[in-house]
Amino acid sequence: MGMFDTVNFYCPVCGASIDVQSKADDCMLKEYDRSEVPIRIAADILGEEFTCGDCKTKLEVSSPIGKYVQMYLNILSIGNSNES
Numbered sequence: 001m002g003m004f005d006t007v008n009f010y011c012p013v014c015g016a017s018i019d020v021q022s023k024a025d026d027c028m029l030k031e032y033d034r035s036e037v038p039i040r041i042a043a044d045i046l047g048e049e050f051t052c053g054d055c056k057t058k059l060e061v062s063s064p065i066g067k068y069v070q071m072y073l074n075i076l077s078i079g080n081s082n083e084s
């Protein structure tokens, strides 16, 4: 049996509820709203194509950030410090 996480979308044409599954993350059978998708799952399903089961419209998972996101480095600890 396959484990997966689910992102809940709505068809932009007919409004039908559409679930897109991802195996990218912990796959604890979690469900995410399309407005708060974890980045690893978003990267996994970005560009995925499927057909709406109700109105048969061809759809593609998209995102305003496209394929690139801004990244940065968090400072965990500064070197050359005498902590002892």
Ligand SMILES: [Zn+2]
Pocket (backbone or CB within 6 Å): 011, 012, 013, 014, 015, 016, 052, 053, 054, 055, 056, 057
């Ligand atoms: Zn539809």
